[in-house]
Amino acid sequence: MNANRFTNRSELIGILVLAAFLVVILPLCLDVFRLNLVAKYLTYAFVALGLVICWGYGGILSLGQGVFFGLGGYCMAMFLKLEASSVENTKIQSTPGIPDFMDWNQITALPFFWKPFHSLTFTIAAVILVPGIFALIIGAAMFKRRVGGTYFAIITQAVAAILTILIVGQQGYTGGINGMTDLRTLKGWDIRPDHAKIVLYFFEVGCLFICIFIAQFIRHSKLGRILVAMRDQEDRVRFSGYSVANFKIFAFCVAAILSAIGGAMFALQVGFMSPSFVGIVPSIEMVIYTAVGGRLSILGAVYGTLLVNFAKTSLSESFPELWLFGLGGLFIAVVLAFPNGLAGIWQDHVQPRIDRLISSRKPKAESAWTDNSVADGAPAE
Amino acid sequence: MFGEYSIGDLGSIFVMQGFAGLILFSVYVLMALGLAIIFGQMGVINMAHGEFMILGAYVTWMTSNLFQSYLPSLFSGYFFLAMMLAFLASGALGMLVEWVLIRHLYKRPLDTLLATWGLSLMLQQAYRSVFGAREVGVELPQWMLGSLKVTDSIEVPINGVFVMALTVLITCAVAYVMYKSRWGRQVRAVVQNRIMAGAVGINTAKVDRYTYALGCGIAGVAGSAFTMIGSTGPTSGQLYIVDTFLVVVFGGAASLLGTIASAFSISQTQSTLEFFMSGSMAKVLTLLAVVGILMLRPQGLFALKVRK
Numbered sequence: 001m002n003a004n005r006f007t008n009r010s011e012l013i014g015i016l017v018l019a020a021f022l023v024v025i026l027p028l029c030l031d032v033f034r035l036n037l038v039a040k041y042l043t044y045a046f047v048a049l050g051l052v053i054c055w056g057y058g059g060i061l062s063l064g065q066g067v068f069f070g071l072g073g074y075c076m077a078m079f080l081k082l083e084a085s086s087v088e089n090t091k092i093q094s095t096p097g098i099p100d101f102m103d104w105n106q107i108t109a110l111p112f113f114w115k116p117f118h119s120l121t122f123t124i125a126a127v128i129l130v131p132g133i134f135a136l137i138i139g140a141a142m143f144k145r146r147v148g149g150t151y152f153a154i155i156t157q158a159v160a161a162i163l164t165i166l167i168v169g170q171q172g173y174t175g176g177i178n179g180m181t182d183l184r185t186l187k188g189w190d191i192r193p194d195h196a197k198i199v200l201y202f203f204e205v206g207c208l209f210i211c212i213f214i215a216q217f218i219r220h221s222k223l224g225r226i227l228v229a230m231r232d233q234e235d236r237v238r239f240s241g242y243s244v245a246n247f248k249i250f251a252f253c254v255a256a257i258l259s260a261i262g263g264a265m266f267a268l269q270v271g272f273m274s275p276s277f278v279g280i281v282p283s284i285e286m287v288i289y290t291a292v293g294g295r296l297s298i299l300g301a302v303y304g305t306l307l308v309n310f311a312k313t314s315l316s317e318s319f320p321e322l323w324l325f326g327l328g329g330l331f332i333a334v335v336l337a338f339p340n341g342l343a344g345i346w347q348d349h350v351q352p353r354i355d356r357l358i359s360s361r362k363p364k365a366e367s368a369w370t371d372n373s374v375a376d377g378a379p380a381e
Numbered sequence: 382m383f384g385e386y387s388i389g390d391l392g393s394i395f396v397m398q399g400f401a402g403l404i405l406f407s408v409y410v411l412m413a414l415g416l417a418i419i420f421g422q423m424g425v426i427n428m429a430h431g432e433f434m435i436l437g438a439y440v441t442w443m444t445s446n447l448f449q450s451y452l453p454s455l456f457s458g459y460f461f462l463a464m465m466l467a468f469l470a471s472g473a474l475g476m477l478v479e480w481v482l483i484r485h486l487y488k489r490p491l492d493t494l495l496a497t498w499g500l501s502l503m504l505q506q507a508y509r510s511v512f513g514a515r516e517v518g519v520e521l522p523q524w525m526l527g528s529l530k531v532t533d534s535i536e537v538p539i540n541g542v543f544v545m546a547l548t549v550l551i552t553c554a555v556a557y558v559m560y561k562s563r564w565g566r567q568v569r570a571v572v573q574n575r576i577m578a579g580a581v582g583i584n585t586a587k588v589d590r591y592t593y594a595l596g597c598g599i600a601g602v603a604g605s606a607f608t609m610i611g612s613t614g615p616t617s618g619q620l621y622i623v624d625t626f627l628v629v630v631f632g633g634a635a636s637l638l639g640t641i642a643s644a645f646s647i648s649q650t651q652s653t654l655e656f657f658m659s660g661s662m663a664k665v666l667t668l669l670a671v672v673g674i675l676m677l678r679p680q681g682l683f684a685l686k687v688r689k
Binding site: 061063141142145146147149150151153154155157158159161162165166168169280281284287288291321323324325327328329330331332334335336339 | 424491496498500502506623665676
């Protein structure tokens with residue numbers, strides 16, 4: 001079979017099932033409030049998707065994905081905030097036309113780095129480029145010197161801590177600990193009412209599927225195979241003449257850009273952005289979504305994100321005391337017992353049964369399934 | 382910036398800020414020592430290190446309450462007992478955690494990070510359920526309050542001096558245990574080559590367990606010392622964990638001397654900068670400098686030359 005095929009049959013079925021679930025079932029079953037919650041969770045799914053590529057395939061554990069989520073989110077929020085702080089909206093301030101938190105902090109003119117965010121085109125470019133370039137700098141500095149593994153994880157964590165402290169400390173420029181609140185319109189279109197939330201939800205699901213296809217493409221291309229090879233035997237790949245550092249930088253940048261798109265979606269969906277989505281705790285939680293979904297599974301990341309967040313919301317609503325025990329226990333259980341997460345359980349226990357069921361009815365279908373097991377044969381640890 | 386101070390004042394300010402930095406340094410060293418053993422020697426990323434430290438702090442708090450209500454006459458000396466109890470409690474918890482969790486994960490260091498993060502969440506919630514969400518502070522015995530007057534304009538607090546003396550003592554003890562005792566040799570042998578160490582008759586599983594417990598126990602003592610200069614809440618440990626990891630990584634993971642040197646430089650930079658700008662900017666600049674230096678010199682300040 002052609003190894004470079006974009007996607008194979010069972011994966012296509014998986015994507016269609018996910019699409020049906022997100023586009024048809026959820027909007028029909030849930031009210032707008034819950035659907036908006038799902039939309040919020042799905043913004044994390046972008047991050048989880050990036051982590052599958054970077055951590056699952058590339059073997060680079062980044063504990064700083066919140067940084068990129070935050071950068072993307074803040075870029076979007078700056079645009080929305082500027083639009084919400086037009087001169088007529090802010091005429092009660094001592095300096096009209098600047099965001100309210102700047103006025104509270106006695107800043108009288110818009111800082112220079114805010115000015116380009118009047119333009120939506122620039123903002124969209126910034127959402128992708130700012131985190132991408134930042135990831136490129138970090139990645140180049142680290143991977144060219146062959147820093148990896150645990151050191152990389154700790155340094156990305158430190159970067160997350162630095163950015164959080166910086167955002168909280170520079171209240172006048174960033175809104176401080178409260179973040180940027182009261183975002184209203186996107187190019188004059190109000191993002192707050194229910195119908196806007198629904199439109200945004202479908203837009204987000206569309207973006208998510210584009211990202212899923214990109215991830216699928218990376219995974220099935222030669223590049224994805226080099227990433228896996230690099231994760232398992234870095235030196236051999238290096239001795240074969242590949243520049244390991246460049247591939248790592250690429251994987252890290254892709255993960256960063258995906259996270260940033262998630263962050264921008266978050267600002268649109270939820271209507272605010274704050275440093276509590278940037279720091280170490282949210283960054284590690286994002287890793288957990290990926291771990292629960294299965295670090296090797298692109299679709300698993302989406303399901304893992306939804307599942308953990310649903311559990312988080314419902315448990316913390318009804319048993320606030322138990323929630324952290326549950327989350328902590330989940331981490332430990334996933335690491336100790338199910339290193340490949342939900343996707344691993346699915347592949348080891350559920351899928352064989354379905355295969356048997358189908359093959360006993362339609363023996364011809366078997367070849368497609370065996371092909372799948374080869375394609376998914378990325379070795380578990 | 383310096384215009385409004387005379388030279389004598391400036392000298393005093395630097396000495397006092399330096400001393401504040403030394404207290405910060407002591408806390409960093411105490412926390413980082415345990416982590417240097419666990420992370421530097423064993424390669425386990427112990428994200429729950431802060432929670433082991435907080436356990437020590439809570440043990441100290443309970444001991445002080447106990448002495449206050451039942452043995453008020455011995456209150457002035459409770460601290461020494463509290464420290465031992467803190468060491469034992471954190472060490473015992475560490476041993477349990479190693480047995481249940483860590484020993485399955487030695488081959489997957491990145492997964493120890495996730496698992497111990499889960500552990501830290503559970504411990505935090507446990508503290509919150511048992512001790513309440515509010516921060517608690519211990520009452521210091523009379524002799525630890527007040528300050529020593531060195532010159533007219535320079536005063537140093539006694540509890541700070543005590544914490545520093547304690548740090549020196551514990552550092553020397555750890556250095557002795559790791560580099561001079563038979564057990565320390567075994568630890569280093571296991572770290573360098575687990576299979577060979579096992580082949581020459583070292584019980585590697587036991588060495589691992591006690592090493593981890595020792596690291597956690599030192600964290601407990603750090604927490605105990607921490608109560609003298611700050612209050613303790615369920616999430617206080619998390620505030621220090623990144624700093625501590627940076628201290629260990631910056632120093633060069635396998636080197637105790639490096640850990641001390643990096644704790645010193647980081648704490649001094651931070652407390653000196655804090656005088657000139659807001660605390661958050663001082664912290665940002667310090668951490669940025671550390672990350673920047675680590676990008677240029679990933680092996681840290683003091684690197685052991687080992688073959689991988």
